[in-house]
Amino acid sequence: MNLYTFAIYVEDRPGVLNRVASLFRRRGFNIHSLAVGHSEVPGLSRMTAVIETDEGGARRAQAHLYKIINVVRVEDITGRPVIMRDLALIKVAADQTTRTCLMQLTQVFNARIVDVAPDSLVLEICGSEARIDGLLEVLRPYGVIEMVRAGRIAMERGSGAAEATVSPERAAAVEEGISYSV
Amino acid sequence: MTQTKMTGAQILWECLVREGVTEVFGYPGGAILPAYDALLDFPIRHTLVRHEQGATHMADGYARATGRVGVAIATSGPGATNMVTGLATAMLDSSPIVCITGQVGSRLIGSDAFQEIDITGITLPVTKHNYLVTRPDDVAGVVREAFLVASSGRPGPVLIDITKDAQQASCTFDWDAAAPTRPGWRHAGRPAQAELAHAAALVNAAERPVILAGHGVLISGAVDALRTLAERGDIPVAVTLLGIGGLPASHPLNLGMMGMHGESWVNQAIQEADLLIACGMRFDDRVTGNLKTYAPHARKIHIDIDAAEINKNVRVDAGIVGDLREVLDRLTPAVAAAQRTGWREQIARQRGDAAVRDIQQLPDDGHLYAAHAINDLWRMTRGADTIVVTDVGQHQMWEAQYYHHESPRSLITSGGLGTMGFAVPAAIGAKRARPEAEVWAIVGDGGFQMTMCELATAVQEDLAIKVAIINNGFLGMVRQWQEFFYERRYAATPLSGPDFVKLAEAFGIRAAAVSTRAQVLPAIADARAHEGPVVIDFRVEQEDTVYPMVPAGADLHAMIRRPSPIVETAAD
Numbered sequence: 067m068n069l070y071t072f073a074i075y076v077e078d079r080p081g082v083l084n085r086v087a088s089l090f091r092r093r094g095f096n097i098h099s100l101a102v103g104h105s106e107v108p109g110l111s112r113m114t115a116v117i118e119t120d121e122g123g124a125r126r127a128q129a130h131l132y133k134i135i136n137v138v139r140v141e142d143i144t145g146r147p148v149i150m151r152d153l154a155l156i157k158v159a160a161d162q163t164t165r166t167c168l169m170q171l172t173q174v175f176n177a178r179i180v181d182v183a184p185d186s187l188v189l190e191i192c193g194s195e196a197r198i199d200g201l202l203e204v205l206r207p208y209g210v211i212e213m214v215r216a217g218r219i220a221m222e223r224g225s226g227a228a229e230a231t232v233s234p235e236r237a238a239a240v241e242e243g244i245s246y247s248v
Numbered sequence: 249m250t251q252t253k254m255t256g257a258q259i260l261w262e263c264l265v266r267e268g269v270t271e272v273f274g275y276p277g278g279a280i281l282p283a284y285d286a287l288l289d290f291p292i293r294h295t296l297v298r299h300e301q302g303a304t305h306m307a308d309g310y311a312r313a314t315g316r317v318g319v320a321i322a323t324s325g326p327g328a329t330n331m332v333t334g335l336a337t338a339m340l341d342s343s344p345i346v347c348i349t350g351q352v353g354s355r356l357i358g359s360d361a362f363q364e365i366d367i368t369g370i371t372l373p374v375t376k377h378n379y380l381v382t383r384p385d386d387v388a389g390v391v392r393e394a395f396l397v398a399s400s401g402r403p404g405p406v407l408i409d410i411t412k413d414a415q416q417a418s419c420t421f422d423w424d425a426a427a428p429t430r431p432g433w434r435h436a437g438r439p440a441q442a443e444l445a446h447a448a449a450l451v452n453a454a455e456r457p458v459i460l461a462g463h464g465v466l467i468s469g470a471v472d473a474l475r476t477l478a479e480r481g482d483i484p485v486a487v488t489l490l491g492i493g494g495l496p497a498s499h500p501l502n503l504g505m506m507g508m509h510g511e512s513w514v515n516q517a518i519q520e521a522d523l524l525i526a527c528g529m530r531f532d533d534r535v536t537g538n539l540k541t542y543a544p545h546a547r548k549i550h551i552d553i554d555a556a557e558i559n560k561n562v563r564v565d566a567g568i569v570g571d572l573r574e575v576l577d578r579l580t581p582a583v584a585a586a587q588r589t590g591w592r593e594q595i596a597r598q599r600g601d602a603a604v605r606d607i608q609q610l611p612d613d614g615h616l617y618a619a620h621a622i623n624d625l626w627r628m629t630r631g632a633d634t635i636v637v638t639d640v641g642q643h644q645m646w647e648a649q650y651y652h653h654e655s656p657r658s659l660i661t662s663g664g665l666g667t668m669g670f671a672v673p674a675a676i677g678a679k680r681a682r683p684e685a686e687v688w689a690i691v692g693d694g695g696f697q698m699t700m701c702e703l704a705t706a707v708q709e710d711l712a713i714k715v716a717i718i719n720n721g722f723l724g725m726v727r728q729w730q731e732f733f734y735e736r737r738y739a740a741t742p743l744s745g746p747d748f749v750k751l752a753e754a755f756g757i758r759a760a761a762v763s764t765r766a767q768v769l770p771a772i773a774d775a776r777a778h779e780g781p782v783v784i785d786f787r788v789e790q791e792d793t794v795y796p797m798v799p800a801g802a803d804l805h806a807m808i809r810r811p812s813p814i815v816e817t818a819a820d
Binding site for chain 1: 368369372373376377380397430554555556558559560563
């Protein structure tokens with residue numbers, strides 16, 4: 067089992083997230099992370115879904131996703147040169163004795179302090195999941211009170227793009243036999 | 249295009265008429281009343297069912313008999329939830345139906361109002377797509393798209409849930425503006441020539457190929473294309489339960505049904521094959537048995553319109569996604585004409601070995617066996633325009649073995665979901681679709697008692713279906729599993745029932761009971777001669793068994809065979 071990352075363009079309509087999530091549930095795929103937001107195209111949302119599966123499962127997941135009629139495009143960006151980011155807010159216990167140490171750690175991890183209270187700090191960190199996990203690791207001894215993460219978002223480097231429309235390239239792909247049905 | 253003001257209810261029916269709908273099956277109720285009121289002004293015939301599940305099976309039977317979209321309609325809440333089984337049945341067997349449900353007023357949604365239920369949420373996994381419509385302006389677009397979704401690609405069921413206020417309110421109706429324009433809409437692509445060339449090379453290199461023909465052959469209209477391929481390459485054809493009729497049973501290359509209750513020579517041929525050419529079938533577990541030992545010597549070509557089926561259960565050497573008829577039309581010319589005499593003779597020898605075990609060969613012991621009754625029905629109706637609709641269980645398998653179908657869409661049965669209670673309503677739907685055809689429902693005494701209320705529908709609507717109850721006083725297939733795998737501990741399988749003859753007569757239906765072989769032919773002849781619906785209660789051997797049988801998950805060649813008093817081979 068490996069993690070596969072999909073960029074999924076869907077119609078921005080009620081219930082579409084439910085259809086995608088329900089598909090993963092029903093077909094037995096474990097969702098590692100799922101992030102949804104607007105895309106560059108009005109009316110379309112972009113999801114970044116990270117699921118645990120194998121190569122065959124990834125191909126089937128893609129084919130199943132295409133059977134949802136609200137799904138416009140599915141790109142498996144696993145293994146491609148991509149920028150992956152997660153965002154976390156971490157509330158950690160901090161008093162006068164520990165605050166300086168925490169501020170140093172914040173700097174080392176390129177995080178930011180976004181709230182300071184007498185007995186706590188809130189840190190914001192944006193970066194790879196590994197880096198966020200690393201920060202979390204060193205913060206734990208101080209006492210992590212609360213954490214929230216946005217889930218992985220991803221984008222291909224360079225001019226390559228998971229375009230939201232059926233491109234000429236896609237039409238060519240269909241001719242090559244990469245074909246989907248509904 | 250003229251633009252006129254219409255209510256949502258009127259737009260619904262107008263769109264159905266324009267989609268070519270002439271028949272709907274339904275049951276009224278509060279939230280769908282505006283639609284029912286408007287129905288009276290449109291040229292659509294409504295069949296009043298006795299239970300909404302029946303409406304869905306009727307729509308399904310209608311769809312399977314014709315290939316056209318079947319339509320069922322019900323009210324909100326319990327009316328809608330009663331449709332779930334029928335939707336799931338259609339989903340698993342890729343049958344195009346559109347189910348329309350009323351919903352409480354849009355402002356009441358989410359308030360647990362009377363007869364409010366989240367039917368789009370409930371049916372999400374058992375529909376190809378579903379819609380909640382809350383404005384009359386959306387009705388036309390949704391209906392048009394629903395018919396496209398249901399009937400195109402891999403067909404399937406679609407549910408449209410329309411709030412009562414969307415039915416009542418008025419808006420401008422514009423058919424053309426409501427044409428489907430989904431940005432994500434895509435049809436199956438055309439497979440590349442190189443893929444087809446690869447597949448053709450596999451076929452040409454094969455010495456022992458077998459074609460596996462599934463429901464896709466019928467759905468795609470690939471019957472002729474399949475026969476052409478089989479004859480050109482001299483390739484034997486095994487069929488799935490839903491692929492029956494994809495090649496005439498009498499065709500010399502048709503081996504018969506594969507799988508759990510497939511004939512022994514068919515399963516042996518698959519296990520010995522060096523190439524499988526799967527056409528519109530999905531390697532269901534009832535077909536493959538143990539996947540680890542399935543067709544171990546065979547390379548595999550899989551042609552299916554659904555990309556998600558490729559490599560799902562069986563790893564294939566060539567997966568071709570596309571419409572089966574188109575693919576075969578392009579593939580066959582690249583297949584070399586061949587004679588595979590040795591391979592066919594090898595299979596024929598196994599067939600001969602199996603024939604001596606056939607129940608037809610056994611001496612008459614005075615008992616009435618279901619296989620006899622079904623085979624006699626086939627003898628009587630062969631050559632006629634007949635549709636047989638079966639329920640689920642032993643009789644379904646006997647029908648597949650002993651009724652020999654020559655044409656597509658002459659067998660309608662619930663395969664994937666295995667829905668008991670399917671036969672009687674689906675037969676009513678098939679009769680509505682093809683009134684000129686002779687429609688027989690073959691049904692066990694268990695399944696019959698699940699939906700026998702629909703006999704009243706047949707009477708009220710004057711639909712002359714013929715119902716053959718295979719009555720053995722058991723839930724026979726479950727009993728058979730208990731016999732083989734649970735030490736004959738018959739938990740909850742002995743089944744009583746009413747006197748089916750009296751019951752049918754109470755409905756105003758002609759009926760007869762048959763308990764000896766000699767009574768079979770006269771009863772069938774009488775039923776066929778009678779113009780109205782008929783019920784025959786075939787009181788058959790109670791503890792009869794469907795042979796051969798591949799136990800669930802066992803190797804396909806490890807079949808339990810019928811004990812033969814004539815021949816016992818080393819294999820036993």
